[in-house]
Amino acid sequence: MAVVKSSFKKTKMMSAVLPYVYLLPAFLIMGVITFYPLIYQVIISFTNFESKHLLLGLKSPDLEFIGLKNYIDIFTAALPVENFNFFRVLEFNFWWALSNVILHVPAGVLIATLLNTEGLWFKRLYRAAYILPVVVPPLVVATVWTNIFDERYGAMNQLLTNISMTLFGGTGPVYIRWFEDVKPPIPGFLPGAPLTLAYYAMMIANFWLGWPFMSVVATGALQSIPKDLYEAASIDGATGSQQFWGITVPLLRPAMIPAAVYGFTLSFNLFNFVFFMTGGGPARSTELLVTFAYNLVRNLRWYGVAAAFAVIIFGVALVVFLITNRITRATQNYQEA
Amino acid sequence: MTAQNQTQKNIIVRILNMNTSGQSGGRSLPLWRQLLLQVLALAILASVMFPIMYIITMSLSSSERRPSQLQLIPKEISFVAYKQVLDRPTGNPVTFNELLRNSFVLSMGVGVVALGIAVSAAYAFSRFKFKMREVLMVLVFIPLLMPAVGLSTPLYLLLNQVQVKECKDGATAILPFTECADGSKGKLQFNLRDSLFGVGIAMTASALPFAVWNLKGYLDTIPRELEEAAAIDGADANQTFWQIVIPLAVPQLAVTFFLGFIGHWQEFVLTWLFLSQPKDYTLAMTLYNMTGQYANAIPWNRFAAMAVIVALPVAVVYIALQKNIVGGLTTGSVKG
Numbered sequence: 001m002a003v004v005k006s007s008f009k010k011t012k013m014m015s016a017v018l019p020y021v022y023l024l025p026a027f028l029i030m031g032v033i034t035f036y037p038l039i040y041q042v043i044i045s046f047t048n049f050e051s052k053h054l055l056l057g058l059k060s061p062d063l064e065f066i067g068l069k070n071y072i073d074i075f076t077a078a079l080p081v082e083n084f085n086f087f088r089v090l091e092f093n094f095w096w097a098l099s100n101v102i103l104h105v106p107a108g109v110l111i112a113t114l115l116n117t118e119g120l121w122f123k124r125l126y127r128a129a130y131i132l133p134v135v136v137p138p139l140v141v142a143t144v145w146t147n148i149f150d151e152r153y154g155a156m157n158q159l160l161t162n163i164s165m166t167l168f169g170g171t172g173p174v175y176i177r178w179f180e181d182v183k184p185p186i187p188g189f190l191p192g193a194p195l196t197l198a199y200y201a202m203m204i205a206n207f208w209l210g211w212p213f214m215s216v217v218a219t220g221a222l223q224s225i226p227k228d229l230y231e232a233a234s235i236d237g238a239t240g241s242q243q244f245w246g247i248t249v250p251l252l253r254p255a256m257i258p259a260a261v262y263g264f265t266l267s268f269n270l271f272n273f274v275f276f277m278t279g280g281g282p283a284r285s286t287e288l289l290v291t292f293a294y295n296l297v298r299n300l301r302w303y304g305v306a307a308a309f310a311v312i313i314f315g316v317a318l319v320v321f322l323i324t325n326r327i328t329r330a331t332q333n334y335q336e337a
Numbered sequence: 338m339t340a341q342n343q344t345q346k347n348i349i350v351r352i353l354n355m356n357t358s359g360q361s362g363g364r365s366l367p368l369w370r371q372l373l374l375q376v377l378a379l380a381i382l383a384s385v386m387f388p389i390m391y392i393i394t395m396s397l398s399s400s401e402r403r404p405s406q407l408q409l410i411p412k413e414i415s416f417v418a419y420k421q422v423l424d425r426p427t428g429n430p431v432t433f434n435e436l437l438r439n440s441f442v443l444s445m446g447v448g449v450v451a452l453g454i455a456v457s458a459a460y461a462f463s464r465f466k467f468k469m470r471e472v473l474m475v476l477v478f479i480p481l482l483m484p485a486v487g488l489s490t491p492l493y494l495l496l497n498q499v500q501v502k503e504c505k506d507g508a509t510a511i512l513p514f515t516e517c518a519d520g521s522k523g524k525l526q527f528n529l530r531d532s533l534f535g536v537g538i539a540m541t542a543s544a545l546p547f548a549v550w551n552l553k554g555y556l557d558t559i560p561r562e563l564e565e566a567a568a569i570d571g572a573d574a575n576q577t578f579w580q581i582v583i584p585l586a587v588p589q590l591a592v593t594f595f596l597g598f599i600g601h602w603q604e605f606v607l608t609w610l611f612l613s614q615p616k617d618y619t620l621a622m623t624l625y626n627m628t629g630q631y632a633n634a635i636p637w638n639r640f641a642a643m644a645v646i647v648a649l650p651v652a653v654v655y656i657a658l659q660k661n662i663v664g665g666l667t668t669g670s671v672k673g
Binding site (some may be wrong): 015016018019020022023025026027029030033034035036037038040041044049054055057111114115117118119120121122126127128129130131132133134135136137138139140141143144145147148153155208212216220269271272276290293294297298303306307310313314317318321 | 371387460485491539
């Protein structure tokens, strides 16, 4: 009896310690490679850290603590960088992510609905082919689309030339400088952050890249909607459109909202694609927070400013997260669910 | 006229508002609607395939110059570019096999390490109630908010301080832990920042929180009855973890690993920022290296061939695992 009791006590003590044992490896590793660097980043952000301090780091004799100067410089556009205005970049960044999701989600749902039609031929072929954009490396996607929008050889201008000549009786070739023109085609569309042609070119290219994922998510959700619902609805005399809005859309929502949130964060930080396609140009009109941060580290090598900028990005991301988390409640745990 | 408009509108409405349950019933699709939908599906297919065909056609060309005419169907099928890329991928003395090995070691290493560490943490968060649970969970997920670029500055600076140097007196100093006795700078032998190992560390830093999040979401959806049954049968927590939870989580482990693998395979930001020696270059970096400042200087056929080589393995596995991947990505957030 006593043996049982002591082993019971032992297991109880064990189970109190056990979760921490399971967490230990992750926290050891993250402590060294994540948390320490994050704290280091905050410290660096208050200094004038540059290339010359690389070797000695914080022990460098001429490293100065300059307080909030880096932050103030970023917010007041006092950095000696051409065409940089933090709030314009921030506004553009939000608009960029939002406008992408607004286009990708409905397109994904509609195309998934199309592919889900009973008895459609070659369904599997289409499903396999439609996912291809997701798997092509971003650099390749960006290079191909840069080519498509090339002013002289690009397919887009050739297509527009054909359209203008055949339909509108145009005489000369269409010659749009997609990536150089700084004049916004629709002035005043987004007050404070003019959208250049490069933005529209990027939107078209990213549309190609973005809807397939949404369509895959929607397909999965569509297939889990019981068919009886539609049968019951049609017995009750609901039309196709009533069924779509009354059954399909509400039942897709639980799957599509997290997907949209995921897409938003993805577009918000879409470094590779933007960096390769426009490099943030022309005149930094398509710069995202992440591409500018990269520029600060890799090209300008102002590590102090870059650290301050990263801390600001973190703050922005936190706000975005708090908003989106309200929507998805992704951190709910098993017991609460 | 209005009647005709009405029918046209009806057609569109009916196309867009089809029964979407996807289970095949007895009713078959009327031919006219089948054809209409086929036209629509083919148009989408064409727009999807257009850039892909463009790259494939270019990779099969023997000319380095960019085609001035739009060409989507290859006129010639030449494997010159592929052969050149495999023989001598860059101007630097680095072979294709070395690039492939670097890419593979980096992606595999980061994926395996991150997964191994993450799964036990995910288990703890999903199954135990303990003090500080919420706080620790927030701590783990906080780095998820930071884009990889955001964490690159401190990692660059910190890893750069770990250096192995050969001092004048022949001794070896490991900075920042030991220094040369005579205070001299010494000859640089190894810089952690400028090595695959260092980049691997930096990549793990961003891969780990994602893996924990993704696995926890999945573990939450596994019913606890099995574990409870095992506990009644006398299994302790460790046995339950290894013999019940891990086997059940294998599909999600695979998906999490593969998602990470794709990301690391295409990783560019950290590798390009950290690595400077051609011997450490990865396939993705080589690809970027080929695209210079000026479009006319790019060896287009070789670039395209390289692009196909980099994309193909990932594409094949992605299509094969498509359902699991999307299911895996959404389980974490959909439930509840």
